[in-house]
Amino acid sequence: MDVPSPRETYDDAQAAWNARDDRADPHRARPERADRLPGYLLRRLEACLTTRHYSRRTREAYTTWIARFHAFHRVADERRLGHPEAASFLSHLATERGVSASTQNQALAALLFYFKHVLSMDLPWLDDLVRARRPERIPVVLSRAEVAAVFRHASGVNRLVFQLLYGAGLRLLEALTLRVKDVDLARRELSIRDPKGGRDRRTVLPATLASELSRQLAQAQEVFRSDRQRNLGPVPLPTAIARKSPHAGFEWPWQWLFPAARRHFHPPTRLWRRSHVHETQLQRAIKRAAQRARLSKRVTCHTLRHSFATHLLESGHDIRTIQELLGHRDVATTMIYTHVLNRGPKGVLSPLDSLDVDPPPTPLPKNPRGGIHLPGG
Numbered sequence: 001m002d003v004p005s006p007r008e009t010y011d012d013a014q015a016a017w018n019a020r021d022d023r024a025d026p027h028r029a030r031p032e033r034a035d036r037l038p039g040y041l042l043r044r045l046e047a048c049l050t051t052r053h054y055s056r057r058t059r060e061a062y063t064t065w066i067a068r069f070h071a072f073h074r075v076a077d078e079r080r081l082g083h084p085e086a087a088s089f090l091s092h093l094a095t096e097r098g099v100s101a102s103t104q105n106q107a108l109a110a111l112l113f114y115f116k117h118v119l120s121m122d123l124p125w126l127d128d129l130v131r132a133r134r135p136e137r138i139p140v141v142l143s144r145a146e147v148a149a150v151f152r153h154a155s156g157v158n159r160l161v162f163q164l165l166y167g168a169g170l171r172l173l174e175a176l177t178l179r180v181k182d183v184d185l186a187r188r189e190l191s192i193r194d195p196k197g198g199r200d201r202r203t204v205l206p207a208t209l210a211s212e213l214s215r216q217l218a219q220a221q222e223v224f225r226s227d228r229q230r231n232l233g234p235v236p237l238p239t240a241i242a243r244k245s246p247h248a249g250f251e252w253p254w255q256w257l258f259p260a261a262r263r264h265f266h267p268p269t270r271l272w273r274r275s276h277v278h279e280t281q282l283q284r285a286i287k288r289a290a291q292r293a294r295l296s297k298r299v300t301c302h303t304l305r306h307s308f309a310t311h312l313l314e315s316g317h318d319i320r321t322i323q324e325l326l327g328h329r330d331v332a333t334t335m336i337y338t339h340v341l342n343r344g345p346k347g348v349l350s351p352l353d354s355l356d357v358d359p360p361p362t363p364l365p366k367n368p369r370g371g372i373h374l375p376g377g
Contacts, residue, residue, distance in 0.1 A: 037067050041078060041118070048117045055198070065110035066118075078119055086111050101133060139306035139336065140297055147307055149293035150286065157258055157277060158285040160212055164190075165304040167206035169325050171196065172283075172301040176276045180217065181253035185210055192327065194238065201327045216257060223259045223274070224252060232263065233271030309337045 037045070045066060049059045072089050075081055093099045093107055115121045142150070147166055154162055164175045174192050182191040188205045195201065205213075234249025235256060241248055248254050256276040263272050282301055290299035297303075305326070312322050323334040 037063075037070060038078075045114070045118050048113070052117075053198075055194075055196075061106060062110040062113060065107045066114050068107075069111060069114070081115075081119075086115075139310075140299070140303050141310045141337075142295070142297065142299065142303060142307045144311065146293070146295055146297070147304070149295065150289045150299065150304075153289040153292040154285060157216070158282060158289075160209070160216060161258065161277075161282055162286060162289075162301075162304060163206070163209055163212075165301055166308050167209060168203045169305050169308040169322075170203070171305060172279050176258055176279060176282070178257040179253065180220065180255050180257060183213060183217070183257060185213065195327055197327065197329055199327060199329065201324065203325045203327075213257075220255060220257060220259055221252065224255050227263075227274060233266060233269060233273035235273065236275070306337070309334065313337055 189202050190205045192201050237249050258277045260275050263274050323331050328334045
């Protein structure tokens with residue numbers, strides 16, 4: 001993607017907006033891509049985010065929110081933006097767009113970063129912007145029978161990834177970005193690199209998946225050899241490794257465990273290379289599997305991680321061990337799974353279950369012509 005020059009402003013974008021038929025609604029169909037930002041702002045924003053080692057997902061989210069902020073106010077000069085503009089944008093998200101509290105807080109975090117670090121505006125009103133109160137929600141947890149039903153209606157790589165999510169408590173991207181060197185079949189361990197929060201960890205590798213992972217490694221090696229014969233570009237590497245060992249991207253230990261079926265063109269390097277399986281493939285697959293299993297719960301890939309933690313608690317494992325396996329910084333985050341154990345909230349037995357109550361009477365069958373069919377009638 002070509003980065004706009006510093007001389008480009010929002011004038012061209014504003015002319016395009018004015019030419020549309022939806023001018024009655026000034027907040028509709030506005031361009032919100034990163035390339036709508038002036039070039040010098042975009043480069044300064046990318047430099048600030050990269051210097052502070054923000055994750056790729058955070059960099060993308062912040063860039064999108066700041067572009068939406070500029071597009072909302074149709075302002076090319078960032079010096080004209082301040083507290084009223086930030087407050088009106090957040091109010092628009094909450095009242096007119098109906099975003100969730102977490103989404104609103106993410107937009108607020110992006111604006112705070114933009115004003116403080118990109119525009120160097122350390123103003124007192126920045127702390128006065130209101131954060132949305134995030135509601136506490138309990139996670140959706142599947143029973144062991146429901147987990148098995150999901151697995152029965154999945155196949156191939158999708159099934160193996162689902163089993164890793166449940167068997168090792170992984171997040172979806174943690175499973176998809178596994179590299180060959182992160183799988184230790186001898187020690188039955190998985191190494192999770194650069195996860196959410198930036199804290200590497202080790203987790204359990206289910207013994208029942210050892211043979212399937214061996215086959216997956218063999219298939220990944222065949223793809224790797226084919227790509228080397230075609231002189232395909234290197235696999236993406238962490239920034240420090242790419243600088244210290246530029247040829248590591250062509251080495252087997254750094255290859256993806258779940259390589260994508262198709263290659264893609266990488267504009268910055270102008271090379272064809274292969275990424276890992278995209279997360280949308282798994283998200284669609286688990287939705288289909290849950291529908292075919294006729295589950296009444298809303299099932300996502302993260303539901304398997306919730307089920308992993310809950311089932312370990314039900315089996316008697318201590319909360320600290322589960323915290324380490326999940327990679328939570330605070331044990332309070334892990335404590336939420338104590339609310340969804342097998343015997344109702346907080347493990348309390350309902351007093352109704354201790355009463356000797358007669359079962360409800362069986363209703364009489366209805367006559368097809370109407371009325372009630374009486375025996376012998």
